[in-house]
Amino acid sequence: MILSRTPTFRPPTAPPFHRKSSSPSKHPQKMHLPSFLPSKLHPKTPKTHFRVTAGKRLPMEGLSQEMCAIASQNLDHAPARRRVRSAFIDVHQQLDHCLFKMDHGGIRTEEWYGRNSRGMEIFCKSWLPKVGDRIKGALCFCHGYGSTCTFFFEGIAKRIAASGYAIYAVDYPGFGLSEGLHGYIPNIDELVGDVIEQFTNVKGRSEVKGLPFFVMGESMGGAVSLKIHLKEPDKWDGVILVAPMCKIAEDVMPPAIVLKLLALMSEVLPEAKLFPQKDTSELSYRDPKNRKTAGYNVISYNDNMRSRTAVELLKATSDIETQLDKVSGPVLILHGAEDKVTDPLVSRLLYEKASSKDKTLKLYPDGFHCILQGEPDDRIFTVLDDIVTWLDSRCSPN
Template sequence: MQHLETSYKTHDQLDLYLQAWMVPSPKASILLVHGLGEHSSRYVHLVEKFNEAGISVFTFDGRGHGKSDKPKPTAYFESYEDYLKDIDVLFGKVKKFVPDVPAFIYGHSMGGGLVATYVLKYKPESAGVILSSPAIKEAEGTSKLLIAVSSVISKYFPRLKALKLDASKVSRIPEEVEKYLKDPLVYTDAVPARTGFELLQAMRFVQENASEFELPVLLIHGSSDGLTNPKGSEILFEKAKSSDKTLKVFPGGYHELINDLDREEVMNLLVNWIIDRIPKS
C-alpha cells in the first residue's frame, strides 16, 4: 500500500488537501467524501479494509474542513454547487489515475447528501454509490418558519454560528465520541448559517429528484441516528429507479456506523458490496 498526499486548487482558488491509499494492481477505485465538520483521515480503518480487498481509495478534506481550511476548520462554504464541482473534478482524477477498473463513490452524512446530489446533477459514470447515513431529509418537526428564516440569516449573516450538533449521537461507544471531540481537525462548534442553508437546498433537490437516481446504490443508516434523518435514506431507496438498490438499516445504530457497535459488520458489508460489483475476469 502506498499513501500519497497532495493538494488541489479549486475553480475559485482554494487549496484542498487530498490523500490516497494505493494498492498494486487494483481491482477497483473509490472516492470517499466525508461528513460535516470532520475530515478524511478519520476513515483510515475503513481504508485498510478496502485496500485489503484490492481497492484503491482516494479522498479529500472538503472546503471549510480539516487540513483544507487554515489555520483551523470552520465548516463554512458558500455554495453546495462549489462542493459538487470539487467532487466532479476529483472523481475525474480518480478515473484517470486508476484507469480501466470500476470506480465507485462513497459519501457519509453531509458527504452522502452531496454525493446523491452530484449523481443526480452530473450523471457520473460510476460503477456504484455507497451512501452512509446520508443527509437527505431534515429532522422531523423542522418548522417551515425556521426554514424560511434560515434563508435570510444565510444571506445577511452567512458565518453566524446557527446550529449546534450533538456529538454524543455520533456513536454508542463512549471512546469514539471522546476521540471525535478531542480531534483538533474536527469542527465541533455550531454550524455556520450559510453551510446549513446550502445543505438544506441540496437535501430538497435530492427529495424532489430522487426518481432520477439510476446508479447501483447501497444505503446504510442507523435506526437511532439523531444527526441525519433515516427517512431520507428511505425516500431515496423507494424513489430511485436503480435496478440495483439496497437499503440496510442497523437497529439502534447511531450516526457513524463504521465507528459504532456494529462496525465490523458494517465495514464487511461495504467491502463485499463493492467486490460483488467488480466484473469477474
C-alpha cells in the same frame, strides 16, 4: 433489515428489526430540520432531531498542557489546521480504537494538494493495495459535515484498500486541511463542483484508469454523493450511502417568512456563527470508548453553524428530496436502525423511490449514526465487510 433489488448480489438476511414509530409505508418519518434557527425563531421541537453538527470538543485525557493548547487554537484558516494535524499524528496512532489499531502494513498512501477552479488548495489523499495486489476498482469518499477525510477515515480506507480497492478522498473547501474559512459553505453546488473536479482528476490516474469507479458518502457526504450522482449519472458504477442526509420533514420546515429571514441573514452576515448547536456525540457514538476517541479529531469543525452554511444545507436537502426517483445507478444504503441524527426511515424512502434496478438497503439493529466509527468493534467490521462484499460483486476480474 436488508432490502435488495439487484441481479448479482443477495446478502444474507439479518434478523428483522421494527422501529417503534409508525410504518414507513403509511407515514414515513423523514429527516428532521437541522437546529439552524435561534430559539426564538425555531418552530416546535420534534421528538427526533436532525442536527448536522460535529458536536462540542470532547475532553482529551493524558495530553500535556502544550498539546491541549495546540488543540484549542483558532482553526479558522487552513495553515493552523495543518499544523494541528501534524502535531497530533503520533497521538492518533496511539488511540484505543479498532480503526487505528488495525495492522495493514503495505498499504500505499499519498497526500497532495489539488487546486479547484478558483485556485484554492484542496487536500487529497489516496490509499492503494499492497504492491503486486490487483486493484479491482476505485472508491471516492465524501466526508460528513464538520469532519475530514483523515482521522477515522484513515482506518476505514486502509481496511477497504486491503481488500483490493484504490481509495481516494478530499477535504471540502473550509474543512479539514483544505483552504477556506473553517465550517463555511458559501454555495453547496460549488462545493459539489469542487469535489467533482478532484475526482475527475483521480479518474485519469494510471493505477485506476479504466476500472469501475464508485462514490461513497457519509451523513452530509451522502448528500454530496447523491448530488454528484445526479449531476453525473453515467460516470459512476455505483453509490454507497452511509446514514445519508437527504430529506427534511415537512412538519418541521420553518414558515416561509422564517426562511426568508434566514436567507437575508445569510446575505448580510454569511460567515457569522449564529446558530447554536447541541452536542450529539451520545446520539452518534453508541460505544462510550469510541465516543471518547472522537474528541481527538482536533481539526473537525465543532463551533456554531455559520448562517450561509445553514441555508446551503437546507438548499441541498430540498434539492435532493425532489429528485430521489432520479437515483438510477447501483446503490447501497447503510444505516443504523436507532440513528437519531439522520433518520433511517428516510433511507428506506430513498430505497423505495430510487429508480435503480440494483439497490440494497441495510439497517443495523441498535446502530447509532456513526456506524463506521462509533459502534462496538464487531459491528464496525461487519459494516466494512458489507461494503467490500457489495463492491466485490460489482467488480469482475480484468
